[in-house]
Amino acid sequence: MxxxxxxxxxxxxxxxxxxxxxxxxxxxxxxxxxxxxxxxxxxxxxxxxxRGDASRWNPEDLLVASLSACHKLWYLHLCSVSGVVVTAYEDHAEGVMVMDAEGVGRFTSVVLKPRVTIKVGTYPQIAAELHAEAHEQCFIANSVNFPVRCEAVIVEG
Known part of the structure; x- marks a missing residue:
């Protein structure tokens, strides 16, 4: 390739x-x-x-947001080509950063928690399974050195 x-x-x-x-x-x-x-x-x-401003975006927020957005974009694409009709998607992603005794910080994990609403009868099992493929395809998840997990909830409605 x-x-x-x-x-x-x-x-x-x-x-x-x-x-x-x-x-x-x-x-x-x-x-x-x-x-x-x-x-x-x-x-x-x-x-x-x-000493930052809580009303402004910080790099840590943006890293978690990038992982969430990349996963969502891949997931919606995979759903669209698999016959799963997504009507709503909202992710409450959470990241954990730890700092060692010297003050060096690093992310240790991010958990994506998307709540996905699909049209009734459009393959809820496939909708659930596509999160794994979306994770495999996500450019940002493939670029970080810590685990990114997905705890999705699929709702028909």
Whole structure:
């Protein structure tokens, strides 16, 4: 199979200079803006535990969101080609990050918890099984070094 290369370009612009730059740990803000041509800006910061703004997206939120969104996109595709009619999809994904004694953090797991509503009579067993294939296909899940589990609920309605 021929390899197909895809490139992604984003700009992250720090907006946290409060007047004295990074002269001290408490002297600067963590706010930034994530941007890309033709797309709306994403207001970013660090986690509030690290002096960030809780009203802005942090990298940890975005990693969990990326795993959830990638899984959902693959899942919807697989359903569409398998005769499963999805009418609603909502995921309450959860990630766990731990920090060691030196302050080095890493994710240890993410659990996707999608609640999927399918049209009555459109193969609930297949709908459930397709989550495993979606996980196998997810570009983001294939790129991380920690387990990503899926605890899906399928509802006919």
């Amino acid at each position: 021929t390899e197909h290369r895809h490139e992604y370009r984003v700009t992250v612009t720090w907006r946290g200079n409060l007047g004295s730059g990074t002269s001290g740990y408490r002297a600067y803000g963590r706010d930034h803006v994530i941007s890309a041509d033709g797309k709306p800006d994403i207001p970013g910061s660090s986690d509030p535990a690290f």
